Amino acid sequence: MKGRTWKNIEKNASEEIKSYLSENGGTSEEVKSLYEEWRIRFSDSTFTYYTKGTLFSTPSPSNDPAVYKAWKKIDSLVGFTFSRPKKDFLMGLDETGKGEIIGHTVLAGVIFPKGIFEKVDLLVGPADTKKRHTFEYWDKIFEELDHFRSSGFDFITEKISPSEVDRYNFNRIMDVRYQRILSLFLQKVKINQCRIVLDDYGVGTTLNRFLNSLTQKGAEVIITKKAEDKYLGAKVASLVSKRIREKEIREINENPDYQINGLSIGSGNAGDKQTLDWLRKWHAAGKEWPWFIKRSFKTIWEMEGKTKSHKKINPPSEKI
Secondary structure: OOOEEEOOOOHHHHHHHHHHHHHOOOEEEOOOOOOEEEEEEEOOEEEEEEOOOOEEEOOOOOOOHHHHHHHHHHHHHHOOOOOOOOOOEEEEEEEEOOOOOEOOEEEEEEEEEHHHHHHHHHHHOOOOOOOOOOHHHHHHHHHHHHHHHHHOOEEEEEEEOHHHHHHEOHHHHHHHHHHHHHHHHOOOOOHHHEEEEEEOOOOOHHHHHHHHHHHHOOOEEEEEOOHHHHOHHHHHHHHHHHHHHHHHHHHHHHOHHHOEOOEOOOOOOOOOHHHHHHHHHHHHOOOOOOOOEOOOOHHHHHHOOOOOOOOOEOOOHHHO
16 A cells, blocks of 8 residues: 655645544654644554645555545545546556657556546555656556556557657657557547546647547547646556656666766756766767767757757658
8 A cells, every 4th residue: 555645735624634533543643843733643654744735644554444544534525636537438648758858758648447546546646756766666656557457457658769859840749649549549448438638748730630529429538737637547647658768768877888988878858967967978079979869959959069950840640
């Protein structure tokens, strides 16, 4: 059983939660910092409420049903983290690596029945997809998530290579790839049974037309910013894409062919000092850029002394 986090909890709701925990066997503990309002030990989990309105419950090593019941009670008081589904199947789409200067952009689509919604929520809900973690962090969650395959969970990933990014309009490639993922999923389930959530990256006309046709056939289609904060399917897709990308970045970092003076590429983000140091040293050595560098990014063409990158074109859908 993973831990749980709730955010933006009002003071009166926190007092109601505190009373529930205390009345059902919880014991108050001394707070450990100025940022903590209260702490309660409940079974083998510690519930901590912070001054900024965040409540955190540590994992229950024994998987005590009482802890799970307390979480359900808190959900009923403060609202669910993720929007509850009305459709029978949930599809989520998200990507990782779009803004990184190194490596593939990984697109992921996931599908699962609403019958395992709560189990998936308990597993991936606490995962922090906003911060950078090691491959091992994402891989551990992914392995547990993969156990739900027998219950109807499935995923599809697509990679956009740096060479494609350099040549084509990025968002239009994503349009084509996401439509392909959805088309494959929709061969398995009825359209009117699906809720489809897509993180809004700037969806183009063609994909919008396709999504509108699905809406007309009964699907619930949601395109929104920060989708993974509100919709479980999108968060799961984000997690799957991060696991795939981090595996690739780890392999590049460990490959001695791509190290210079003992320095490896780092995270691949242009804001990462190690990545920038590696780029400068590689370029200064007169080496040809490896396959994983997005040469159309400003950091690269400025490093090469160019004034701007070439104009990109829309991808031919049959070739992407």
